[in-house]
Amino acid sequence: MQTDHRKTRIKGLFSKYRVLLIFGLCLFILGYFWQASKGSWLKRKISILCDTQRNKTNVLHGLPEIALPRMVYSKPHIFKPPRTDVLTMTPWLAPIIWDGTFNLEILNEQFRQRNTTIGLTVFAIKKYVVFLQRFLATAETYFMVGHRVKYYIFTDRPEAIPNMNVKEGREIVPLRVQNYPRWQEISMRRMEMLSYYSQQRFIHEVDFLVCVDADMQFSNEVGVEILSEVFGTIHPGFYAAERQAFTYERRSTSEAYIPLDEGDFYYCGCFFGGTVAEVHKLTKKCHEAIMADKSKSLEAIWHEESHLNKYFVYHKPTKILSPEYLWDNGLGSPQFLKKKRFLTVPKNHAAIRNKRNSNLK
Numbered sequence: 001m002q003t004d005h006r007k008t009r010i011k012g013l014f015s016k017y018r019v020l021l022i023f024g025l026c027l028f029i030l031g032y033f034w035q036a037s038k039g040s041w042l043k044r045k046i047s048i049l050c051d052t053q054r055n056k057t058n059v060l061h062g063l064p065e066i067a068l069p070r071m072v073y074s075k076p077h078i079f080k081p082p083r084t085d086v087l088t089m090t091p092w093l094a095p096i097i098w099d100g101t102f103n104l105e106i107l108n109e110q111f112r113q114r115n116t117t118i119g120l121t122v123f124a125i126k127k128y129v130v131f132l133q134r135f136l137a138t139a140e141t142y143f144m145v146g147h148r149v150k151y152y153i154f155t156d157r158p159e160a161i162p163n164m165n166v167k168e169g170r171e172i173v174p175l176r177v178q179n180y181p182r183w184q185e186i187s188m189r190r191m192e193m194l195s196y197y198s199q200q201r202f203i204h205e206v207d208f209l210v211c212v213d214a215d216m217q218f219s220n221e222v223g224v225e226i227l228s229e230v231f232g233t234i235h236p237g238f239y240a241a242e243r244q245a246f247t248y249e250r251r252s253t254s255e256a257y258i259p260l261d262e263g264d265f266y267y268c269g270c271f272f273g274g275t276v277a278e279v280h281k282l283t284k285k286c287h288e289a290i291m292a293d294k295s296k297s298l299e300a301i302w303h304e305e306s307h308l309n310k311y312f313v314y315h316k317p318t319k320i321l322s323p324e325y326l327w328d329n330g331l332g333s334p335q336f337l338k339k340k341r342f343l344t345v346p347k348n349h350a351a352i353r354n355k356r357n358s359n360l361k
């Protein structure tokens with residue numbers, strides 16, 4: 001009797017709360033699927049991330065992915081710009097690289113993760129091989145420390161390249177090229193050779209190219225902070241000059257012609273670079289312009305430097321190196337210059353460029 005009574009009570013309760021029970025069950029099932037879908041979406045996102053990283057590594061040199069370490073450093077502050085004494089951004093939002101504006105450790109991590117290889121190109125034709133020893137020795141100390149580097153040395157005298165031991169991950173690659181009687185021609189023909197080798201070789205071997213003069217020495221860090229699609233360097237003689245004072249090519253008959261009301265900076269011919277594709281584009285365009293001038297018996301006022309400046313007016317660099325990256329000790333040590341990273345080596349122009357004078361090798 002009592003059991004029957006209990007059964008009817010339970011039945012009653014069940015029918016009373018049936019709706020609630022079914023509602024609860026539905027909620028539970030919905031919740032389960034939502035959770036499951038959330039989980040698999042997350043998983044999918046991570047695996048996409050891993051896939052691209054793996055593919056990228058394969059495209060580069062098949063080396064394993066580097067795990068992210070902790071990133072501990074003082075955080076950037078909206079109201080505390082690191083430099084207020086110099087321009088750090090162009091109107092087209094390309095950063096201008098000054099000491100204090102970047103954290104090399106963060107950048108090193110980024111570029112190491114991508115296993116970046118950098119090609120440093122330098123021409124040492126005829127007597128300019130005398131500059132190689134100092135150039136390479138200082139590059140070993142200061143240039144792209146901790147990264148993979150190939151020194152591409154264009155020369156007509158490969159036997160004169162100093163026999164140096166370079167650090168692990170770095171390599172000296174001699175490239176035999178012809179010489180020309182005039183130093184101006186040698187300087188200009190660099191554009192032709194760089195464009196040719198970029199397409200034939202560099203594109204398969206390195207990610208970025210850094211193209212510099214031989215009569216130079218590194219005297220402080222020059223690292224991955226300079227790397228970008230395409231970059232140029234502000235000439236130390238003109239950083240504060242007005243447009244009209246820039247020694248751009250002003251003859252309208254030349255391909256390098258820049259009108260008085262155009263241009264941003266005066267860039268030096270001795271330090272530019274970028275991805276291999278961008279350097280190929282730049283050097284090809286400059287070489288073609290040099291040849292077009294030649295066919296009209298014209299030579300731009302500062303040779304390939306004039307053409308480079310023209311190029312940068314219409315193809316803006318994505319990064320700009322401050323005069324820290326090209327300085328001449330004859331210009332003193334102004335307050336704004338916190339580091340002198342890349343210096344010209346004083347030379348006796350007549351002696352080093354003159355074919356007949358053999359004082360310097």
Ligand SMILES: CC(=O)N[C@H]1[C@@H](OP(=O)(O)OP(=O)(O)OC[C@H]2O[C@@H](n3ccc(=O)[nH]c3=O)[C@H](O)[C@@H]2O)O[C@H](CO)[C@H](O)[C@@H]1O
Pocket residue numbers: 122123124125126127128183184186187212213214215235268269270271302303304305344352353
């Ligand atoms: C610091 C700077 O702004 N340098 C530029 C400047 O003069 P520079 O006086 O610096 O020119 P330069 O004599 O260094 O010649 C440019 C470069 O061409 C190579 N070379 C030249 C002659 C030679 O016999 N063998 C040889 O290998 C070498 O790599 C040398 O560094 O103007 C030149 C064009 O007029 C170039 O644009 C330079 O990049």
Ligand SMILES: [Mn+2]
Pocket residue numbers: 213214215270
């Ligand atoms: Mn030079």
